[in-house]
Amino acid sequence: MKVEIIEKMKNIVGVDWVVTELSRMQSYLSDETEHLLKPKANEDCIVVKPSSAQEISGIMKYANQEKIPVVPRGGGTGLCGAAIPTHSSIVMSLERLNQYVELDDKNLMVTVDSGFTLAQLNEELNKQKNLFFPIHPGDEGAQIGGMVAENAGGVSAVKHGIMRNHVKGLEVVLPTGEIVNFGGKLIKDNMGYDMLHMMIGSEGTLGIITKVILKLYAKENHRGTLLISFDTGEDAAAVVPKILQRGITPLAMEYMERYVVEKAAEHLGLTWPAKKGSVDLMFILEETTEDELYAKSEIIVEMCEKHHAVDSMIAETAKEQRNILEIRSNAYTAFKEEIADALDMAVAPASVPDLVRDINTIAKKYNTISPVVGHIGDGNTHNFIMLVNGEKPSYLDEMRQEMYEAAIKYGGTVTAEHGTGKTRKKHMNLQFSDREIEIMKGIKKAFDPNGILNPGTIID
Ligand SMILES: Cc1cc2nc3c(=O)[nH]c(=O)nc-3n(C[C@H](O)[C@H](O)[C@H](O)COP(=O)(O)OP(=O)(O)OC[C@H]3O[C@@H](n4cnc5c(N)ncnc54)[C@H](O)[C@@H]3O)c2cc1C
Numbered sequence: 001m002k003v004e005i006i007e008k009m010k011n012i013v014g015v016d017w018v019v020t021e022l023s024r025m026q027s028y029l030s031d032e033t034e035h036l037l038k039p040k041a042n043e044d045c046i047v048v049k050p051s052s053a054q055e056i057s058g059i060m061k062y063a064n065q066e067k068i069p070v071v072p073r074g075g076g077t078g079l080c081g082a083a084i085p086t087h088s089s090i091v092m093s094l095e096r097l098n099q100y101v102e103l104d105d106k107n108l109m110v111t112v113d114s115g116f117t118l119a120q121l122n123e124e125l126n127k128q129k130n131l132f133f134p135i136h137p138g139d140e141g142a143q144i145g146g147m148v149a150e151n152a153g154g155v156s157a158v159k160h161g162i163m164r165n166h167v168k169g170l171e172v173v174l175p176t177g178e179i180v181n182f183g184g185k186l187i188k189d190n191m192g193y194d195m196l197h198m199m200i201g202s203e204g205t206l207g208i209i210t211k212v213i214l215k216l217y218a219k220e221n222h223r224g225t226l227l228i229s230f231d232t233g234e235d236a237a238a239v240v241p242k243i244l245q246r247g248i249t250p251l252a253m254e255y256m257e258r259y260v261v262e263k264a265a266e267h268l269g270l271t272w273p274a275k276k277g278s279v280d281l282m283f284i285l286e287e288t289t290e291d292e293l294y295a296k297s298e299i300i301v302e303m304c305e306k307h308h309a310v311d312s313m314i315a316e317t318a319k320e321q322r323n324i325l326e327i328r329s330n331a332y333t334a335f336k337e338e339i340a341d342a343l344d345m346a347v348a349p350a351s352v353p354d355l356v357r358d359i360n361t362i363a364k365k366y367n368t369i370s371p372v373v374g375h376i377g378d379g380n381t382h383n384f385i386m387l388v389n390g391e392k393p394s395y396l397d398e399m400r401q402e403m404y405e406a407a408i409k410y411g412g413t414v415t416a417e418h419g420t421g422k423t424r425k426k427h428m429n430l431q432f433s434d435r436e437i438e439i440m441k442g443i444k445k446a447f448d449p450n451g452i453l454n455p456g457t458i459i460d
Helices: 003-013 022-029 053-066 118-126 144-149 195-199 233-245 258-268 290-306 318-329 331-338 349-365 396-409 425-431 434-447
Strands: 046-048 070-073 090-093 100-104 109-113 167-173 179-183 208-215 222-230 252-257 279-287 309-315 339-342 372-375 380-386
Touching (some): 003 046, 022 046, 022 090, 053 070, 053 090, 053 167, 053 179, 100 118, 109 118, 109 144, 118 144, 144 208, 167 195, 222 290, 222 318, 233 252, 233 279, 233 290, 233 349, 252 258, 258 318, 258 331, 258 372, 279 290, 279 318, 290 309, 309 318, 318 331, 331 339, 331 380, 339 396, 349 380, 349 396, 380 396
Parallel strands (some): 070 090
Antiparallel strands (some): 100 109, 109 208, 167 179, 167 208, 222 279, 222 309, 252 279, 252 372, 339 380, 372 380
16 A cells, blocks of 8 residues: 555544554454355555544545545444455544434434444443334444444344334435435435435445434333244245234244254354254244233244144243344354355245245255245345355355345345345346446446445445
């Protein structure tokens, strides 16, 4: 990296906040994407840690003028290589933008700097007793800005949706350096184009998010976890739309093949409580009263029994509930060393049984297995393509393509929540027409005429 760029960065953010040694930079050049898929980082980078939107504006004005790539970086928990610099770049870590700006309990909203982590937000809100923020992707090290940029989902999407449903306002520094505000505290606002929602899920390609206004909700204090076992994935998947059609919306509905959760439990030194059957559904219910919680639990158990459930249990204590959720959350981590790819497809909830059947048929064709866990209530399956003897399977690309085509056939998507990033952009044409992709390229050009912000992410 040229000396004049390093000097300019030191002038803007201060000498202590520019990292140039590779050994201190390494952790900023990676994320949590599967090893085999992870794009190779360009090591000719510097890491810069600004502390305000004004400093970011100064960096962007200079980078835009000199046409230097800039890669915004949050908590580095992303799963699509989006935060990995593949060009010689200024890596902009948002970690020093970490103020809890304002709790507005009259409007049920909170404003935070984008580098505030999910763990920090939950800690602050726990002090309030009655308020909570519902979105929880698996890793609390994710920053709120990163969660907006990836439009994160997680286990509670059945009831509460995804980030997009809870972001009200953003302060953004554009690639050309201007500071702008999109949205605000309004519930209704139809003036002009909706730039707020353009930014959500834009993966650091359209602007750098510096402040976020989030919607908060009153806590529902009665929580219960049900674990219901089935002999087949088809039986388990078939009951899910029926429960939703009955008007019951659990906080989470998770689909878990037994050997996946047994391995995750072993990884954590815990024991998976269900023994009969080969597939489990986990339901987490959060209700205002205990009566409501029990009544809905009973209906779910009855409906599952009608759909050939072979066993059911209620996790009574908070510890049992925590263990089950922790085991489920660690499915990916437990398998990480054996996975060639972890897919993130989604179809409309009623098509999940068809997709699960197709996944199994495709896996059999390649004489392998493709373990499935998933946020089944929102139609989002995570299935793994396994390594063969620790190596990338020769059929990886072909098998993945067939699985994606299966999802598209049912009107689905290649990625529900983990993002396009640098790893899935080559599959854009499976889902979009040339004209649709051209419009997206036009949007990128309007925000970032010199193509300096996170190049190689989503579109080239
Ligand atoms: C164990 C595990 C489980 C997970 N489970 C889920 C899950 O269930 N659901 C889910 O949706 N995700 C899940 N994730 C993925 C991950 O947590 C999310 O993608 C998260 O939203 C990324 O946030 P981050 O701060 O780590 O962003 P990073 O990884 O640092 O960056 C991600 C992208 O956002 C951009 N970006 C970051 N901050 C900003 C900013 N301030 N302004 C503009 N662009 C920015 C980066 O340039 C990059 O393109 C999981 C990850 C792990 C490791």
